[in-house]
Amino acid sequence: MVFDLVAVAFWVMLPAYVPNNIAVLAGGGAPIDGGRTMGGRRLLGDGKTWRGTAVGTLGGVALAQLLNYVEPVVADAIGVPVPAFPLAAAVGLALGAMLGDVGASFVKRRTGRKRGAAFPVVDQLDFVVGALACAALFAPGWFLATFTLPVVAVVVVLTPVLHVATNGIAYVLGLKDEPY
Template sequence: MDVFETIVVAVWAMLPAYVPNNFAVLAGGGAPIDGGRTWNGKRLLGDGKTWRGTATGIVAGAILALILNAIHSPVASALGVALPDQFPPAAIIALPAGAMLGDMTASFLKRRTGRERGAAFPGIDQLDFVVMSLLLTLFAAPTWTTKTFTLPVLVVVFVLTPLLHLVTNGIAYALGLKNEPW
């Protein structure tokens, strides 16, 4: 697999995990998942993690995975690359659900370390959703995950994701959808 193909495979396979947080921001609001509960005087997650945003993010990622499955062959032909096998049902749910769970885990860690909502947490902010989506997908669809996420693909994911994260958050900030550009 050449560099171009590795990048295409990495982005293609991660797209269902890349979009949930963006859709959660757009559809957020409503009841917080933690219900306002605290632990040692600090919120568990905070007001930024809502049921509506989480559900919307998971559904958006799953719909995108279904769309990618539908256009798999024509895109592979047009790009001249061997895309990974189509997303199995377990991965269709696990990738976006893992992304949202990773984001919630980062919020929990932020609260435990005294960071306020929206405060920067370098490294965690950029990779929380990737790690959790890969772990959940490995558990839910182990054969597909190990076949798709080879070492070169994982390297691309872990290098490219922080860059994409900064660009997309910068755009959301410029559009007034986020209060901070990270």
Template sequence: MVGSLVATAIWTMIPAYVPNNAAVLAGGGRPIDGGRTWDGTRILGDGKTWRGTAVGTITGVVLALLLNRIRAPVVEATGIELLPEFTLPAAVALALGAMLGDIGASFVKRRSGRERGASFPGLDQLDFVVGALGLTLVVTPEWFFATFTPGVIAVIVVVTPLLHVVTNVAAYKLGLKNEPW
């Protein structure tokens, strides 16, 4: 029961987990805020670009569609029936919502006086989750409630920060990130 709940939570969030990493790899380009400031501080900063947002979103959607293709064999091999099939609106909402959550966190960080790359515990680990779940709820509430049971959401809230720390430390050690958070 717990194993299938964890597997369902991770499977369901893959289209939201991967976009920010894809955005880092594809980074560069025009900043979303166009260099504008608010009260003398950048609105978002150079780390939030149109290209990164587009690549991250597309990557998340493509992953959701690939998961749909392998769902039947995975269910057959594991016996985990709760792995959802992604609708296109759900895939877009999860991926774009993750990107928007990260962009929103950047805005909050700039307003709190933190520089690009500065740590903000809690926000750094769950910003994209809140964005992904929030946009998915708005875009496709039926799919959201069928997929994100209270148990799945609880697992996401507990497991995501752990995955976030592990993947960011790995990216830092591989030289893909400038800081390990």
């Protein structure tokens, strides 16, 4: 039962887990805020770019389509039925993850935090909130059938652990300037 919940939660969140990582690799270019400020601080900062957001979103959608392709094999191998991703759900999860991260960047700037500064809990769950909100908006039937309360609970517990672990690995590999 616990394995099933963790497997489903991880599976359905993969299209949301991956976009920000892809954005880091493909980022650069014009910042979303265009250099604008509010109260003497940048709206978002140079780390939130149009290219990173677009490529991250497309990467998450592409991953969801790949997962749809391998779903029968994976479900058979692990013995747990995992859901397929309708296109609207894939877009909602991937775009929502990116928008959640952008929203957190806005909040970070308003609270005086610099780019890359730690913001516990928000750093770990910003993209989850965005992904779940957009998935619910873009594919409500799929969302309600997929994100049951136990699955959401596992996502909320699992995500911070994965976030800390993957950021630590990225830091060690020199892909991030800070380990959080």
